[in-house]
Amino acid sequence: MEDLELPKAAIFDLDGTLLDSVDLHALAWQEAMVKFGHDVTFEQVRSQIGKGGDKLIPVFLSEQQQNEHGRDLEEWRGNWFKSTYLPLVRPFSAVPKLLQRVRETGLRIAVASSAKKDELKKYLNIAAISGLVDVATSSEDVDESKPAPDIFEVVLKKLDIEGAEAVAIGDTPYDAIAARKAGIPTIGVLCGGFTEHSLREAGCVEVYPGPSTLYARFDDTALAK
CATH class of the missing domain: 3.40.50.1000 (HAD superfamily/HAD-like)
Structure with missing residues (x-):
């Protein structure tokens, strides 16, 4: 052979x-979800880490919610991660x-x-x-x-x-x-x-x-x- x-x-x-x-990204996403009114746990978010925001957000937000504040949520998450968790x-x-x-x-x-x-x-x-x-x-x-x-x-x-x-x-x-x-x-x-x-x-x-x-x-x- x-x-x-x-x-x-x-x-x-x-x-x-x-x-x-991974845990740092999950924390940032979970805190962003809560800030924008979504009752999502750390464990739920962590299971989705590895996807980009375009795939992760629809798991937790309806289409209407995505249209209303999906982009703002993702932008807040990005800024929060960079300022709070990226140094770690x-x-x-x-x-x-x-x-x-x-x-x-x-x-x-x-x-x-x-x-x-x-x-x-x-x-x-x-x-x-x-x-x-x-x-x-x-x-x-x-x-x-x-x-x-x-x-x-x-x-x-x-x-x-x-x-x-x-x-x-x-x-x-x-x-x-x-x-x-x-x-x-x-x-x-x-x-x-x-x-x-x-x-x-x-x-x-x-x-x-x-x-x-x-x-x-x-x-x-x-x-x-």
Whole structure:
């Protein structure tokens, strides 16, 4: 049996995958919901983190409510997150080491995030990976956020490769669903808080505790075979 060719690119999610930020995003969204009159719990919001605002807000607001104040709610959430929670965001351990290892293998590195463009630059700096990323996309590059495949499709176009030539790394079922729609296999990580069962059910081909384990076991992963 012939060995499969190595992938040409690794496409990383940011929040919950490389950055310990999921709870902070959930807090900001939950507080925004309450401020605008919606009785939504932290747990309810947290289960939706990984989606962009275009997918998250309709889970909790009716169409009429979205028309009335959906945009104001999302804007308030963004400003509140940046002023209150962004300074608290930290990377998971071994993130720069993992990306450096990916580069040494010969793969290109992309970031496929639902973050806003101004947040994205700050995230890359927080994770200390700005100089390691070849291509990055934000929510402003696409019409729909995950679990729609738009973000991954934009990355593939920028890299000029097919989905089967890449591997995605994400922490939510929404990452895996979006990547699968774009033809990309996904490695799941548990550090974002979703269960291994939910990640595998969404299509993850491998699941690891987090970036440090992915780095330590790199030669056994889909990134190296």
